[in-house]
Amino acid sequence: MRYQGPIVDVDVHHRWKNDAEIVAYLPKKWGDYVRDAKGSVPLTPPWVTMGVFLSGGGRRMDSFPPDGGKPGSDYETMKEQLLDHYNYFRAVLTYDVGEQAAFPNQQFAGALCSAVNDWNIDTWLSNGDDRLRSLVVVPSATPEAAADEIRRVGTHPSMVGVLLPVNPLGRPFGDPIYHPIYKAAAELGLMVAIHPSPGDNHGVKFVGGPANTGIEYINQFGAQAMHYISSYIVQGVFEQFPDLKITIKEFGVSWLPTLMWRLDQNYDLLRRESPWVKKLPSEYIREHIKLSTQPIEVGKDPGAWVELMSTIEGVEDMLCFSTDYPHYSFDDPAYIARILPESWHRKVFCENACRIYGWQVPEGVFRAAEAVR
Amino acid sequence: MDGRSQRVCSGRRRQSGSVGIEVASVDALPEGGHLVAKVVGRDILLVRWHGNVYAIRNICPHQSQSFEHGRTHARLTTDSETGDLIEMPDQPVVTCPWHGWEFDLAKGGCVVDPGYRVRTYKTSEVDGKIYVDLGTPDRRARTDDAPSGDEWANP
Numbered sequence: 001m002r003y004q005g006p007i008v009d010v011d012v013h014h015r016w017k018n019d020a021e022i023v024a025y026l027p028k029k030w031g032d033y034v035r036d037a038k039g040s041v042p043l044t045p046p047w048v049t050m051g052v053f054l055s056g057g058g059r060r061m062d063s064f065p066p067d068g069g070k071p072g073s074d075y076e077t078m079k080e081q082l083l084d085h086y087n088y089f090r091a092v093l094t095y096d097v098g099e100q101a102a103f104p105n106q107q108f109a110g111a112l113c114s115a116v117n118d119w120n121i122d123t124w125l126s127n128g129d130d131r132l133r134s135l136v137v138v139p140s141a142t143p144e145a146a147a148d149e150i151r152r153v154g155t156h157p158s159m160v161g162v163l164l165p166v167n168p169l170g171r172p173f174g175d176p177i178y179h180p181i182y183k184a185a186a187e188l189g190l191m192v193a194i195h196p197s198p199g200d201n202h203g204v205k206f207v208g209g210p211a212n213t214g215i216e217y218i219n220q221f222g223a224q225a226m227h228y229i230s231s232y233i234v235q236g237v238f239e240q241f242p243d244l245k246i247t248i249k250e251f252g253v254s255w256l257p258t259l260m261w262r263l264d265q266n267y268d269l270l271r272r273e274s275p276w277v278k279k280l281p282s283e284y285i286r287e288h289i290k291l292s293t294q295p296i297e298v299g300k301d302p303g304a305w306v307e308l309m310s311t312i313e314g315v316e317d318m319l320c321f322s323t324d325y326p327h328y329s330f331d332d333p334a335y336i337a338r339i340l341p342e343s344w345h346r347k348v349f350c351e352n353a354c355r356i357y358g359w360q361v362p363e364g365v366f367r368a369a370e371a372v373r
Numbered sequence: 374m375d376g377r378s379q380r381v382c383s384g385r386r387r388q389s390g391s392v393g394i395e396v397a398s399v400d401a402l403p404e405g406g407h408l409v410a411k412v413v414g415r416d417i418l419l420v421r422w423h424g425n426v427y428a429i430r431n432i433c434p435h436q437s438q439s440f441e442h443g444r445t446h447a448r449l450t451t452d453s454e455t456g457d458l459i460e461m462p463d464q465p466v467v468t469c470p471w472h473g474w475e476f477d478l479a480k481g482g483c484v485v486d487p488g489y490r491v492r493t494y495k496t497s498e499v500d501g502k503i504y505v506d507l508g509t510p511d512r513r514a515r516t517d518d519a520p521s522g523d524e525w526a527n528p
Contacts, residue, residue, distance in 0.1 A: 061470030062442035300488070330471050335436040 003337035006089035008353035011322035015096035025115035063326035071326035099199035102168035135163035147184035166199035174231030225251035236276025292322035393506035427478035
């Protein structure tokens, strides 16, 4: 079934054209730290090399802008391929993918995040396109400094949340060490988004240690997200910050029925383990968690996926549409519309995201779309 | 994107001695090039590989994306004993620019899952022109798993 209504895309990756743009925003001390004879040392941390996933380096091969820059660096290309190509109401810009937040030099990571946020506000969020919103990227290895950064730039009207793209401390995100971040976000009414990143290969300990290959890394996203959500519940994040909303971006969704079932099955045990578990875990998840649709795990029988997800009552209230543009795993809105039941379209493509970001649902756009059907 | 991404108007009628519909000049499709031609309302991707011209319906069956900005390369197979990758230079595949799904340019089957297919067409070059025969699926390559005529996707 087609969907022609307004779209909110909660995961669009933008980036700077070259590192010099960001270096210009660094304090002199840190600018001198990274400048070399040719420009600057790379501002992406030296993670374990996993090879090039696909021909486009993990990007859509048609997304390289005409100026020779990297995908996601050119507004006009994004406008043509995404914002204007589909009926976009909002796009939430999530960097590419912000792993600077976990640069091993934690002091530098803080300065780098501030530079990235300032660059973002001065460029993409000031270009006159009211469809664009973004997230505060924070030095997540130093949660108090991260909270300071949230309070510094989180009041900007186009900053609608906080991005945790990497987990540099190797502890699940519900761990109390991260709570200053949630406290600051809750104070400002900002949602928190977590998103996988190659940087996780350092901080998150998979079975036996970091993944050796890209395919091992990508295929454990679901396990990672299940651990995060469980820790949010048992570590009391939602009891301490009752208005906080978390968006789980790009971790997939099909593991959710299993997680909710198992947590509820172990409710009595969890209550003994943690004083924070005061109601069924599935209730916390319904109340506080949204998941982005991409990557949607659908094979040749979309109906089987719908049937699986429908084992969660009200799951259509928990999903938010995302494309992952310009990454290679991009999901076209028309493709997702064919998979989802029509009765889910309005919520998943627009309303659920509007709810967590506090936006008025664009009823006029819905009416206009309905008129042309 | 050398020699690629050129759209042409086409759909001219058959010429004497040719098979199919004229879609482009030979010069418009250099080695390794991609060219999208609209032929009787269908977008068809033309690819020149090792001198031959291949024609494939320009819609990926996954998310309906055009192959135009994808990449054509030799099919890779695996040595059953050593696990080494082996290039099959006479079996070109086109890669979808979005998710990297690969399709055999001669027969249209998806490399990973042959259950997904894209229609391919027979081509010919006559007097400096490229012709596409809409009525004939291209079977010039291997025949070991060639589908029957009614199995072609996106006819």
